[in-house]
Amino acid sequence: MTLAIKSDLRIFRAALFICVLFLCRNAKAQAVAEENNAQNENSVKLFADSRLTALTTFQEITKPVYANAGTSKNGSGSIHSAKGYRILIYSGIDRAKATSTKADFMRRHPGTRIYMTYALPQYRIKVGDYISRGEANEFYRQLSGIYSPCMVVPDIVEINTFRRND
Numbered sequence: 001m002t003l004a005i006k007s008d009l010r011i012f013r014a015a016l017f018i019c020v021l022f023l024c025r026n027a028k029a030q031a032v033a034e035e036n037n038a039q040n041e042n043s044v045k046l047f048a049d050s051r052l053t054a055l056t057t058f059q060e061i062t063k064p065v066y067a068n069a070g071t072s073k074n075g076s077g078s079i080h081s082a083k084g085y086r087i088l089i090y091s092g093i094d095r096a097k098a099t100s101t102k103a104d105f106m107r108r109h110p111g112t113r114i115y116m117t118y119a120l121p122q123y124r125i126k127v128g129d130y131i132s133r134g135e136a137n138e139f140y141r142q143l144s145g146i147y148s149p150c151m152v153v154p155d156i157v158e159i160n161t162f163r164r165n166d
Helices: 002-042 050-057 095-108 132-141
Strands: 079-092 114-121 122-130 151-160
Touching: 050 114, 079 132, 095 114, 095 122, 095 132, 122 132, 132 151
Parallel strands: none
Antiparallel strands: 079 122, 079 151, 114 122
16 A cells, blocks of 8 residues: 555645646746736826827828929928028117017018017017028018118028918
8 A cells, every 4th residue: 555655645746746836837927917017007108199190191291392392283392491591670689679670570561471589688580481592682672771780691491382372
């Protein structure tokens, strides 16, 4: 009988070893799963409007198109910044004069963009968005008699080919 008991004991030990091994493996898998869940809870979840995908996949408006190129008949174009020129019509420390100059310009030229900035200690009023100095000089000739002193200055301008009428 002792041989039978030893044999049963070996089988019991082997079964016990397999059970412990199985339990350890399960515990490790459960720990990895809990760690992944903890990482997911700490991660950033992004919820976006479906219309954003439509905007980002529309490739025609992301291609740079310059003002001289115009727009095509299907209405594609772009809005982007580029090096260009503006006309400086006021530069000084008097805020009231800067605002009145801005209002006067807006009455005379309602379709032209106007930019008023303040950099201590002076106000600056710049007008227009021109990609070439020649275009800026044409408008400068019209303004030089009205606003004095006035000059063409280099600046970063907005180029909007959607607004062009061909």
